[in-house]
Amino acid sequence: MNLTPEQQELGRRNFLKALAGTPALAALAVGAAMKGPVKGGPVRVGYIGIGGQGRVLLEQTDPAYADVLALCDINPLSLAKADDVLQKRGLHPARHYTEWKDMLEKENLEAVIMAPPLWMHADLASGCLEAGKHVLCEKMMAWDYPGCERMRDTARKTGKILEIGYQRNYNPLYQAAHEGIVKAGQLGDVYHSRIVWHRNGTWRRKGEPPSPDYDPSRWGYPDYDHLINWRLYWRYSRGLHAELASHQVNIANWFFGAEPEAVVSSGGVYRFPEGGREVPDHVYTIFEYPHGRTAVFTSIESNAYDHYYEAFYGTKATLILRGETEAYLFDEGGGARPTTVDVAPKGSGPALDASESRSAEAAGSFSGGASEKVDRTAAYRLEVSGFCSAIRTGKPLACGPDRAIGSAKACIRAAEAVEKKTTRLSV
Amino acid sequence: MNDVEAVLSRGQQVSLVLLRTLVGWHFLYEGYFKLLRPAWSRDGAPLAAWTSAGYLHAANGPFAAFLHRLADSAWIGRVDTLVAAGLILVGLSLTLGLFTRAGCAGALALLALFYLSQIPTAGVPQPQTEGAYLFVNKNLIEAAAVLVLLTFRTGRIAGLDRLRHEPRARVAPAQEAAS
Numbered sequence: 203m204n205l206t207p208e209q210q211e212l213g214r215r216n217f218l219k220a221l222a223g224t225p226a227l228a229a230l231a232v233g234a235a236m237k238g239p240v241k242g243g244p245v246r247v248g249y250i251g252i253g254g255q256g257r258v259l260l261e262q263t264d265p266a267y268a269d270v271l272a273l274c275d276i277n278p279l280s281l282a283k284a285d286d287v288l289q290k291r292g293l294h295p296a297r298h299y300t301e302w303k304d305m306l307e308k309e310n311l312e313a314v315i316m317a318p319p320l321w322m323h324a325d326l327a328s329g330c331l332e333a334g335k336h337v338l339c340e341k342m343m344a345w346d347y348p349g350c351e352r353m354r355d356t357a358r359k360t361g362k363i364l365e366i367g368y369q370r371n372y373n374p375l376y377q378a379a380h381e382g383i384v385k386a387g388q389l390g391d392v393y394h395s396r397i398v399w400h401r402n403g404t405w406r407r408k409g410e411p412p413s414p415d416y417d418p419s420r421w422g423y424p425d426y427d428h429l430i431n432w433r434l435y436w437r438y439s440r441g442l443h444a445e446l447a448s449h450q451v452n453i454a455n456w457f458f459g460a461e462p463e464a465v466v467s468s469g470g471v472y473r474f475p476e477g478g479r480e481v482p483d484h485v486y487t488i489f490e491y492p493h494g495r496t497a498v499f500t501s502i503e504s505n506a507y508d509h510y511y512e513a514f515y516g517t518k519a520t521l522i523l524r525g526e527t528e529a530y531l532f533d534e535g536g537g538a539r540p541t542t543v544d545v546a547p548k549g550s551g552p553a554l555d556a557s558e559s560r561s562a563e564a565a566g567s568f569s570g571g572a573s574e575k576v577d578r579t580a581a582y583r584l585e586v587s588g589f590c591s592a593i594r595t596g597k598p599l600a601c602g603p604d605r606a607i608g609s610a611k612a613c614i615r616a617a618e619a620v621e622k623k624t625t626r627l628s629v
Numbered sequence: 630m631n632d633v634e635a636v637l638s639r640g641q642q643v644s645l646v647l648l649r650t651l652v653g654w655h656f657l658y659e660g661y662f663k664l665l666r667p668a669w670s671r672d673g674a675p676l677a678a679w680t681s682a683g684y685l686h687a688a689n690g691p692f693a694a695f696l697h698r699l700a701d702s703a704w705i706g707r708v709d710t711l712v713a714a715g716l717i718l719v720g721l722s723l724t725l726g727l728f729t730r731a732g733c734a735g736a737l738a739l740l741a742l743f744y745l746s747q748i749p750t751a752g753v754p755q756p757q758t759e760g761a762y763l764f765v766n767k768n769l770i771e772a773a774a775v776l777v778l779l780t781f782r783t784g785r786i787a788g789l790d791r792l793r794h795e796p797r798a799r800v801a802p803a804q805e806a807a808s
Contacts, residue, residue, distance in 0.1 A: 238671025239662065243678075266675045591673030 203398065203511040203524055213522065213530025220519075220531050221382040237596050245336075245590040248272035248311045250302050250326055251318030252284040255340055259315055259367070260287050262582035267590040272309045274299040276421050277429065278412040302326060306333045313593055315586065316340065317367070319432040320439055321422075324349030327364065328356040336363040338589040341452075342444040343603065343610040350610050354603035365589045365599050366606035368452045372584035375529050376453065379521060383531065384457045389516025390534075392458070395497040396513045397450035399442070402506040404474045405483070406431050427477070434479045440617040441481030442469075442501040447616065450512050451489060452601070452609040453523075454497040457514060461608035462489040462497070466626045467619035473504050487616045499616075526578045634786060646787045649723050649778045652771060656736060657720025663713040681709050690745040715739055723778070726788010733779035740772040 205213065247268045249256055252275045263270060273284050273296045281298050288296060299305035306314075306329075314330045316323075317340035324344040327337045331353075343366050344350040357364035370376045383389060411426040422437075423429040432438035433445055455461050469485030483503040488496050511524040522530040591597040612629050619627045634642065662668075666679040685700035685708075699708060715735060722732025749755075749762035784790025 238673075239665060239668045239676065241665045241668045243667040244675065266677075588673070591669070594669040594675075595671065595673045597673035 203508055203513065203522060205522075205530065209532075210528075210530065213532050214528075216519075216531035216533060217379075217383070217521075217529045220386075220388050221378055240595050242594055244269040245593050246271055246310060246312045247590075248274060248299075248305050248309055248314050249284070249296075250274045250305070250314055250316040250330075251322075251340075252280045253277070253317065256280070256315075256317035257284055257287055258579075258582055259317060259338075259340070259586055260284055261291070262579055263315075263586050264583060265291075265293055267587040268313075268315075270296050271311060272297045272299060272305050274302050274305045276300055276418060278416075279409075302329070306330065306335065311335055313337065313363075313589070315589070320444055321345045321432075321437060324352050327353045331356045331360045331362045331364060334360065334362065336589070336593050338365045338367060338586065340367040341606065341610075342366075342440065342448040342613060343606045345438075345440060345444075345614075347611050347614055350603070350607045354607055357603055363589070363592050363599065364603050365585075365592070366601050366603065366610075367585060368449060368601045368606065368609075369581040369585045370449060370453055370526065371456070371600035371605075372588055373526060373578075373581040375527070376456075376523065379523060379529055380457060383519075383521055384514070388519055388531075389514055389521055390518030392514050392516040393495050394515045395454050395458070395495070396515070397447065397454060397497050397499045397511075398508050398513075399446040399450065399499075399501045399510040400506055400508045401501075401503050403503060405433060405503065406474065406477060406479070431477075434477075434481055436480045436621060439481055440614060441620075442483075442485050443487070443499075443613040443617040443620075444610075446501050446510075447485075447487065447499045448609045448613040450499065450510075451497065451612055452606065453512050454489065454491075455608050455612075456605070458491050458495055458497075460491045460493075460495070462491055462612040462629045464490040464626060464628050465612060465616040465619055466490070467616045468625070469620040481617075482620055485616075485620055487619075489612055489616070526581065637781075637786070642783075642786045645778065645781050645783045646726070648774055649726065649729070649783045649788075652736065652774055652778065653720050653723025653725075653732075655720070655771070656716045656739075657724055660713045660716025660718075660720055663709070663716065679709065679713075680705060681712055684746065688746040689750070690748045692745060696746055712739075726784040726786075726790050727793075729782065729784030729788060729790050730779060733775050736775045737772055737779070740768050740775065744768040744772065 244266060245268050247263075247270055249260060249270065249272070252260065252273050256275075257280075260270065270288065270293065273281055275281050275284070285295065288294070297309070299308075305311070313336040315338045316326055316330070318326055320342060323339055323342075324346075327339045327344075330337050337357075339353070344353055353364060384392075407430050409426070409430050416426060418426060418429045421429075423432070428435060428438075433441070439445070451462070466488040467485065468487075469482035471479055471482050473483045485499070485501050487499045489499065490496055509525060511522055513523075514521045516534075518534055520532045520534075522528075522532075524530070585600070588597065588600055592599050615627045615629050619625065637645070663679045666676055668676050670676055682700040682705050685696040685705075688696035688700075699705065716739065719732050719735040719739065722728050723736065744766070749764060749766045752761060752763040754761045782790075785794055
């Protein structure tokens with residue numbers, strides 16, 4: 203999605219104007235069921251799967267909320283990099299484990315934050331829940347639908363908290379868009395959404411094993427390439443649908459207040475067939491929602507001009523959320539009111555304040571200048587902190603299993619449709 | 630009817646017991662909340678562990694030098710525990726009306742310590758406080774209220790002290806009412 207500077211300015215102002223009167227978002231998450239004050243220090247956590255995504259979460263773990271006691275990964279290089287993260291942040295070192303069961307047995311943990319390859323989510327999350335630990339599991343929920351159900355049912359059975367890591371749910375921009383625009387009916391009737399994630403380059407990662415004799419086969423990876431490039435193989439991954447689309451389908455589900463009933467999918471390995479890659483590098487999917495609504499997802503690895511965004515096309519207006527940091531609103535009619543939005547730390551995290559009393563010029567500074575641009579990484583920080591708050595005080599989760607399972611199910615079916623060359627599948 | 634009840638009207642007795650209960654609850658919850666920490670607030674945010682060091686560092690009264698040294702000493706942890714425990718004991722005493730005179734004495738001692746640590750001499754609002762005070766602040770007013778309670782022996786109007794002093798009142802309420 204590319205907009206001229208004039209369009210960006212207009213869309214930004216419209217978005218801000220539409221939010222006027224939206225209550226402070228920090229207050230929206232305060233549920234009646236919360237307890238307080240509650241005795242206890244930071245939640246004692248361990249990490250399982252501390253690769254790239256695990257380290258993103260580790261970097262955004264606020265020590266006031268979580269005390270990182272242990273790290274578990276089958277790749278020693280990932281553990282070493284995680285140590286660097288802790289050291290750079292001035293946090294105390296964490297003990298290392300290769301086997302997650304050892305970590306649970308030897309450490310006095312309350313919770314586990316995990317970001318292992320997708321195929322391990324159901325076993326690890328369910329195992330940790332069964333062991334009495336709360337779990338924050340990186341998205342997508344699980345590799346298959348029975349795995350998702352097992353995770354959800356185990357959380358219910360054990361009474362432990364299970365959160366799925368869709369950071370957009372914690373992003374103040376998305377919360378504002380939902381509360382102030384979508385829920386307020388400012389888009390009118392929305393029949394069509396476009397969710398796009400375009401990149402130009404191979405997904406394949408290169409790296410040397412931690413030692414010449416390093417053998418990951420006992421964990422199910424025949425060689426080091428399969429471990430670091432697990433996203434490219436069906437056994438471990440659901441490809442672009444799981445890694446990218448599920449984020450955006452989760453938002454479409456949230457904004458539509460519904461889940462897809464069917465998917466129409468196409469795709470293939472068109473540009474990067476070398477190295478035995480199995481998952482497509484180009485996918486095109488229509489997610490069909492009830493009442494004639496659709497979300498059209500495209501993800502390509504041959505052009506990054508559009509980059510990534512979620513757009514909702516309503517009968518009254520169009521809402522565009524781009525790159526997790528920018529929001530635009532374009533009326534089908536027009537009109538403007540002077541207003542502004544400040545994104546600033548408030549209480550335990552960023553919140554948006556909308557005011558009709560400020561000047562339109564101030565509104566223009568939303569994505570730079572006096573008012574801060576939304577920090578994309580702040581959503582991860584809020585996600586981890588929110589998970590810890592839920593454990594200590596019962597604060598409602600932004601994305602528990604009941605919400606996450608809807609997007610997972612649809613994306614699993616979309617990936618299956620591509621893999622099996624089946625055009626249309628019911629969800 | 631005991632000697633206290635004999636000289637006070639019903640309204641005066643109720644007022645005094647109400648005052649004692651409120652002061653007691655104030656002490657009790659302050660102490661409980663200090664002991665509770667580290668804790669989390671209702672909106673899901675962690676609260677920092679409590680220590681009296683900050684208060685002692687800000688001391689400006691006649692004992693300022695001693696309190697500043699105390700804040701930096703290795704004893705500060707024990708001081709914190711003692712203060713919290715003292716608040717809870719005083720709070721329980723005044724709320725329940727048990728050993729009320731000792732509770733009042735303890736309350737006066739603590740309030741005197743708090744007042745003398747930070748005597749309001751500025752007359753303008755100070756950081757992290759509400760209102761403007763000159764010589765008289767809420768600690769001093771609460772101390773005066775406790776002095777009233779100490780004078781009137783409110784534990785014998787309503788409280789467990791009454792059972793300590795008049796055990797037979799439990800078994801012969803009708804006889805007492807008749808007298």
